[in-house]
Structures are given as C-alpha cells and as structure tokens.
Amino acid sequence: MSTTFPTTAETRDDAPDVPNVPNLGGVRDLETWINWITDAVIALQAKVGADSSAVATSLDNLVADMTPKFTRFVASGAWTKKTGCTIVIVECMGGGGGGGGGEGRASGVLRIGGGAGGAGGRGKVVYDAAQLGGTETITIAAASAGGAGGATADGSNGAVGGNVTFGSTQTGWGGGGGVGGTGTDAGGGGGGGTASAGSGITGGNPAGMTGVNASGGAGPDGSNDTDGGAGEWGGGAGGAAKASSTATSLAGGSSMFSGGGGGGGGGVAANDTERAGGAGGASKSYAAGGGGGGGAAGSSNAGTAGTAGTDDYGGSGGGGGGGTDDATGGIGGAGAAPAGAGGGGGGGDATGGAGGAGAIGEIRVWEW
Numbered sequence: 001m002s003t004t005f006p007t008t009a010e011t012r013d014d015a016p017d018v019p020n021v022p023n024l025g026g027v028r029d030l031e032t033w034i035n036w037i038t039d040a041v042i043a044l045q046a047k048v049g050a051d052s053s054a055v056a057t058s059l060d061n062l063v064a065d066m067t068p069k070f071t072r073f074v075a076s077g078a079w080t081k082k083t084g085c086t087i088v089i090v091e092c093m094g095g096g097g098g099g100g101g102g103e104g105r106a107s108g109v110l111r112i113g114g115g116a117g118g119a120g121g122r123g124k125v126v127y128d129a130a131q132l133g134g135t136e137t138i139t140i141a142a143a144s145a146g147g148a149g150g151a152t153a154d155g156s157n158g159a160v161g162g163n164v165t166f167g168s169t170q171t172g173w174g175g176g177g178g179v180g181g182t183g184t185d186a187g188g189g190g191g192g193g194t195a196s197a198g199s200g201i202t203g204g205n206p207a208g209m210t211g212v213n214a215s216g217g218a219g220p221d222g223s224n225d226t227d228g229g230a231g232e233w234g235g236g237a238g239g240a241a242k243a244s245s246t247a248t249s250l251a252g253g254s255s256m257f258s259g260g261g262g263g264g265g266g267g268v269a270a271n272d273t274e275r276a277g278g279a280g281g282a283s284k285s286y287a288a289g290g291g292g293g294g295g296a297a298g299s300s301n302a303g304t305a306g307t308a309g310t311d312d313y314g315g316s317g318g319g320g321g322g323g324t325d326d327a328t329g330g331i332g333g334a335g336a337a338p339a340g341a342g343g344g345g346g347g348g349d350a351t352g353g354a355g356g357a358g359a360i361g362e363i364r365v366w367e368w
Contacts, residue, residue, distance in 0.1 A: 092172025094120030101155030102352025103181030111347030113265020118175030119235025121192030146355030155180030188238025228253030252281030259314030259339030277320025291316030306336030315340035329353030
C-alpha cells in the first residue's frame with residue numbers, strides 16, 4: 001500500500017497547548033522547523049513562568065551560529081572568526097602587474113612600446129577552524145603603477161603586482177611588471193602563480209611548459225612571436241611589445257580562474273609606420289586576448305581598460321596603447337579588479353605613453 005505525503009504546509013493540534021505543530025509527514029525547510037521550535041519553546045516557557053524572550057534570543061543566536069558566512073576583503077583590515085565555525089575556506093588573489101612605459105624618440109628612429117604586466121595568481125586553502133586564530137590580519141597591497149613613458153628616452157618598467165596575505169598562513173601572489181620600451185622587443189610580465197609571484201617575464205611557480213604555466217601563465221620573452229601564456233589558477237602573462245617586424249604588439253594571456261594579462265604597447269617603425277597595441281587577456285578563457293582592446297595606431301590612442309571580474313572570477317587585462325609618430329604614444333589600459341594587469345604604453349614621438357596600472361587583489365573567506 002502506498003503512502004501519499006502532503007506537499008503543502010499542514011498543521012495538527014495533537015500536542016497540547018502548542019499551536020500549529022508542522023505535520024511531520026510533509027517536507028519542511030529549515031526555517032519552518034526553526035520557527036516552529038521557537039514558538040514551541042516560547043509556549044512551554046510561558047507555562048512554567050520562565051522568560052520566553054530570553055529563550056527566543058538564545059535560539060536566534062543559535063540559528064545565526066549555524067548560518068554560513070562569507071566575507072570579501074578589498075582593503076586591508078582584520079578577519080574575526082565566526083563563533084562556532086569548524087571549517088574555514090580562504091581564497092587569495094594577488095594584484096596585477098603594471099604595464100611598461102613606451103619609448104620616446106624623434107621621428108625616423110625605432111620607438112618600441114612597453115611590455116604589458118602579468119596578472120595575479122589565485123589560490124584556495126581549506127582549514128580546520130582550530131588552525132586559525134580568533135582574528136587574522138588581512139593585507140591587500142595597493143594597485144601597481146604603470147611605468148612612465150620615456151621622454152626622448154627608454155620607457156620605465158611597470159611595478160610588480162602587489163601580494164595579498166591572510167595572517168601568516170596564506171599569500172596571493174602578484175604578477176610581474178611589464179618591461180619598458182628600449183629600442184628592442186619589450187617582454188611582458190609573467191603571471192603570478194599559487195606558490196610564488198611573477199618575476200620579470202617568468203611566470204610564478206609551479207612552472208609548466210614554455211608559454212603556458214599550469215598555475216601562473218609564463219610570460220613570453222620579448223624576442224618571441226607568441227602571445228602571453230595562459231594560466232589556470234595562475235594569472236595570464238603580459239603581451240610583449242614588438243619592433244617593426246610585427247604589425248601589432250602581442251595580446252595578453254588569459255586565465256581560467258584568475259585575471260588576464262595586459263596587451264603589449266604598439267611601437268613606431270624607423271620608417272615612421274605606426275603600430276597598434278595588443279589586446280588584454282581575459283578570465284574564464286585559455287585563448288589570448290579577449291580583454292581590453294589595444295589602442296589603434298596613431299593619434300595617441302589609449303588602450304581600453306579591462307572589465308571587472310564577474311561570478312567571482314578575475315578581471316581582464318588592459319589593452320596596449322597605440323604607437324604614434326607625431327605625438328605622445330597612447331597610454332596603456334588599466335587592468336580590472338581583481339588581479340587584472342595593465343597594458344603597455346605605446347611608443348611615441350619624443351614621449352612614449354605611460355603603462356596602464358595593475359588592479360588590486362582580494363581575499364575571500366567562507367565559514368561554516
């Protein structure tokens with residue numbers, strides 16, 4: 001014989017002096033049962049003369065302790081452990097590196113754009129809550145600056161992306177800064193990994209194969225004709241700025257879960273042919289590009305800034321500034337938070353464009 005269980009809220013009165021007892025045969029959500037228990041305890045305490053409001057307050061506190069808690073940190077501060085929690089998950093994303101500044105020289109001379117910054121890496125650790133203190137210090141480094149464009153000189157390197165730290169137990173590593181334009185191909189910064197930061201054109205550890213790093217996207221050397229390497233949990237590498245042999249500087253590498261690298265800055269050939277900047281890398285992707293667009297050749301066209309991360313993924317990288325023969329080179333686009341890297345500045349007439357800033361990282365904490 002089959003039994004049909006009710007699917008709507010029903011009540012019965014077979015418990016004396018406790019009104020509206022939920023039918024145990026039905027399917028109930030947690031909130032329904034908590035509300036019923038609260039009412040039942042209040043009724044019981046009223047019968048024996050106890051302070052029912054104190055009982056209700058205690059139950060409310062118990063329910064609050066049972067509710068999972070999520071906190072996002074985008075600035076330095078302190079984390080306080082939730083009362084009664086047993087499991088804590090901490091996720092750290094490092095900041096993106098700044099793009100290198102473009103080279104500035106007179107017309108008739110090769111002027112190279114700046115290499116782009118590499119994106120910050122992302123790592124997640126599950127803790128027994130007892131391993132952590134009652135409070136832990138949260139440190140979020142400031143956004144990394146792009147390199148200045150050269151004034152009848154080489155461009156400056158972009159700053160390395162800032163690390164983020166959760167107490168003394170966990171670090172999210174920043175991406176490498178892009179190399180300033182110097183008359184030869186300028187390398188993009190390496191992407192931050194889960195075990196170390198990007199450094200120069202080298203991706204953070206653990207290292208993978210050339211051009212692609214299983215954790216941090218490996219930055220391409222300036223002499224390579226390849227886009228920035230891709231990462232999975234590590235950040236995408238910055239695109240290199242190319243000399244006259246390539247019409248457009250290289251695109252930034254993407255990352256499946258962290259931020260995208262910036263696009264290389266466009267240069268100007270010795271015959272005064274202007275070059276466009278490369279596109280920044282994206283998140284939720286292995287393919288290079290897809291982030292901020294590179295600035296068009298000529299007229300000091302700036303690279304487009306990256307787009308902020310959605311669905312808790314990293315931000316995309318900024319595009320490289322366009323090369324300009326008769327004016328200042330285009331400015332590199334800024335990387336988007338969290339972890340996106342700045343694009344390289346474009347080469348210019350007398351003055352190169354500044355590299356784009358890298359975005360800050362962030363820390364996320366879940367408690368049960």
